[in-house]
Amino acid sequence: MSKYRLPYALLLCLVLMIFGSLSQAGDIKVEFGSSTISTQNVLNNSTDIYDAYSATVIGLKTYPFHFLEISLSGEQDVYREVSGLSNSSGNLDITLIPTAPGARLSILLSGGISGRKYHEDFSSIDNNYGQVSAVLGYQVQPNLFARLGGEFRSTAYISTDNDYKRDIDLFAGLNLSLLGKGSLDIEAGFSGTNYSFKDAYLPDSIPHWDQPDRLIPTDRVQMFRIPETKENLWLFFFSPRISRQIGSRTGANIVYTKRIFQNYNNGFLWGENTGYLSPWSTIWEGDNISLNIKSFILPKFILKAGLGYWDKRYPVTSASEVWSETGITGDNAGYVDLTYGEAKETEFARNDFVTKAYFGIQLPFAFHSGLFIEPSLNIEYTDNRSNKDSYNYDNFSITTGITMRF
Amino acid sequence: MYKIVINFLFILLFLLVIGISSALQAGTEINVTRVNFVDYDGDGFDDLAADNNENGIPDYIEEKKSEPIVEVQSVLGDSFGDQASQEGDIYLDNQEAFGARDFAIRCMSSRRIGLNAGEEFGAGNGLGVGGSGGGCQGGVCR
Numbered sequence: 320m321s322k323y324r325l326p327y328a329l330l331l332c333l334v335l336m337i338f339g340s341l342s343q344a345g346d347i348k349v350e351f352g353s354s355t356i357s358t359q360n361v362l363n364n365s366t367d368i369y370d371a372y373s374a375t376v377i378g379l380k381t382y383p384f385h386f387l388e389i390s391l392s393g394e395q396d397v398y399r400e401v402s403g404l405s406n407s408s409g410n411l412d413i414t415l416i417p418t419a420p421g422a423r424l425s426i427l428l429s430g431g432i433s434g435r436k437y438h439e440d441f442s443s444i445d446n447n448y449g450q451v452s453a454v455l456g457y458q459v460q461p462n463l464f465a466r467l468g469g470e471f472r473s474t475a476y477i478s479t480d481n482d483y484k485r486d487i488d489l490f491a492g493l494n495l496s497l498l499g500k501g502s503l504d505i506e507a508g509f510s511g512t513n514y515s516f517k518d519a520y521l522p523d524s525i526p527h528w529d530q531p532d533r534l535i536p537t538d539r540v541q542m543f544r545i546p547e548t549k550e551n552l553w554l555f556f557f558s559p560r561i562s563r564q565i566g567s568r569t570g571a572n573i574v575y576t577k578r579i580f581q582n583y584n585n586g587f588l589w590g591e592n593t594g595y596l597s598p599w600s601t602i603w604e605g606d607n608i609s610l611n612i613k614s615f616i617l618p619k620f621i622l623k624a625g626l627g628y629w630d631k632r633y634p635v636t637s638a639s640e641v642w643s644e645t646g647i648t649g650d651n652a653g654y655v656d657l658t659y660g661e662a663k664e665t666e667f668a669r670n671d672f673v674t675k676a677y678f679g680i681q682l683p684f685a686f687h688s689g690l691f692i693e694p695s696l697n698i699e700y701t702d703n704r705s706n707k708d709s710y711n712y713d714n715f716s717i718t719t720g721i722t723m724r725f
Numbered sequence: 726m727y728k729i730v731i732n733f734l735f736i737l738l739f740l741l742v743i744g745i746s747s748a749l750q751a752g753t754e755i756n757v758t759r760v761n762f763v764d765y766d767g768d769g770f771d772d773l774a775a776d777n778n779e780n781g782i783p784d785y786i787e788e789k790k791s792e793p794i795v796e797v798q799s800v801l802g803d804s805f806g807d808q809a810s811q812e813g814d815i816y817l818d819n820q821e822a823f824g825a826r827d828f829a830i831r832c833m834s835s836r837r838i839g840l841n842a843g844e845e846f847g848a849g850n851g852l853g854v855g856g857s858g859g860g861c862q863g864g865v866c867r
Contacts, residue, residue, distance in 0.1 A: 346820035348820060380820075382819035382823045384819060385822035385826070386822075386826060388823055388827075414827075416827060419829075420825045420829035425829060425830045427833045456830055456832070456833045464832060466832065468833065494763075494765055496763055502764035502765075504765075504767060506837055506838055508838055508839065510838070556839065557838075558838050560767050562768065562769045564771070565769065569769070570768045572768070574767070576838065613770070619782075683781055683782065685778035693780075
């Protein structure tokens with residue numbers, strides 16, 4: 320992925336030429352979606368900043384061959400209060416499924432590129448993004464389907480030299496149809512991401528005292544003196560899911576997910592791992608369990624509801640939670656003598672307990688002409704309790720929207 | 726740790742090569758009989774239940790019929806080559822043919838884990854909010 324801005328005009332012309340030339344041979348599908356979101360807490364922290372924003376997506380899909388889909392889409396997000404977050408993006412995605420339905424072996428190959436540009440207030444996070452993935456599926460038994468795959472993603476932040484993010488996911492899963500109307504799905508895998516951290520072991524260039532083991536500097540000046548280490552951080556994931564039909568019009572599932580850091584033990588991230596738009600906000604270990612229900616109990620409507628609980632433990636960061644909670648003075652000024660493990664126990668690292676609930680209702684209309692229209696309403700509540708005051712918050716949001724395709 | 730990952734990638738590459746080569750062998754007839762209940766997306770409903778107008782509501786519910794007791798899908802399958810013409814005979818156009826393939830692999834196209842899988846929790850009405858929704862999209866997270 321280049322550090323340079325995608326030549327959008329050239330890319331658009333190229334894509335339009337492709338679509339134009341292929342339109343005779345294949346089909347074109349148009350998708351449109353627009354939503355308005357009203358939220359009590361747009362930054363998801365203790366600031367409780369209200370915002371109402373809109374998101375509009377329009378996409379074109381073409382099928383030059385029966386095994387190939389090419390998709391071009393554009394998105395515009397407009398924020399009313401925090402206008403700096405307004406952004407637009409363009410995406411080009413290709414999906415290849417070379418195997419026919421019903422074949423024992425299935426192959427899914429996909430790739431895509433996108434560019435996202437923010438308002439000038441947040442232009443530092445303008446980025447180009449690319450991803451490729453490959454997934455294999457195999458029908459082991461009539462009631463057992465296995466899958467194995469990987470995905471690579473790269474993000475280049477255009478405005479910042481040497482600032483990039485590369486992630487890789489490797490996963491495998493099994494789907495087993497149970498007796499009656501039930502299913503068990505198990506998924507497990509590894510995810511890795513590049514990151515930079517300050518090792519808590521002090522280098523010899525910094526004066527030691529009393530032969531300390533590992534130290535967390537509490538002074539930004541000392542922090543700068545510690546060399547930065549670049550590594551890949553790996554997480555292990557495991558997630559079983561049980562789903563079952565209840566009666567003829569309602570279905571439900573229970574999902575559990577476990578995330579465990581594989582090689583993180585003492586470093587701390589440079590910057591904040593949880594701030595708004597932080598690339599580290601998804602980096603945590605812990606547990607999640609959720610219950611989801613889908614029902615057609617009201618004629619013509621699709622009802623969805625769910626309740627979830629998370630226990631998230633984040634890596635130690637160089638963010639304010641470290642600086643503000645230590646007060647070492649005298650000869651030991653600038654340091655606190657703690658290992659990472661001790662730091663976690665003594666609440667240097669952020670630990671969140673999150674409860675979320677949602678309710679959604681959709682009203683789909685499918686016409687004989689092929690036109691599909693679906694208005695929807697979603698309500699979501701989040702209660703986030705943290706050992707850091709900055710992340711003690713709750714949030715209530717209402718989303719209204721409409722999707723169309725033809 | 727890196728050895729595990731590299732071995733995993735080798736296995737994936739090997740299976741991919743095997744898969745593509747076997748997929749490219751035209752004329753192989755595969756007849757897979759599935760069971761009467763499959764739930765790949767985890768919504769608790771049978772994915773094989775007919776939904777001819779593709780509005781997300783199974784036809785037997787919309788038409789207020791009794792639930793089908795046994796629904797067996799048996800499809801001749803292969804890829805490229807001769808099979809393309811077979812699918813051309815079955816489906817009206819490429820979009821419909823691709824839709825059938827996409828439907829068949831839907832449990833492969835989404836997943837619950839991974840750094841970018843985010844927290845797939847919510848009503849999920851398909852309305853994308855890239856720069857502001859939960860999880861990560863376009864390299865930006867919150």
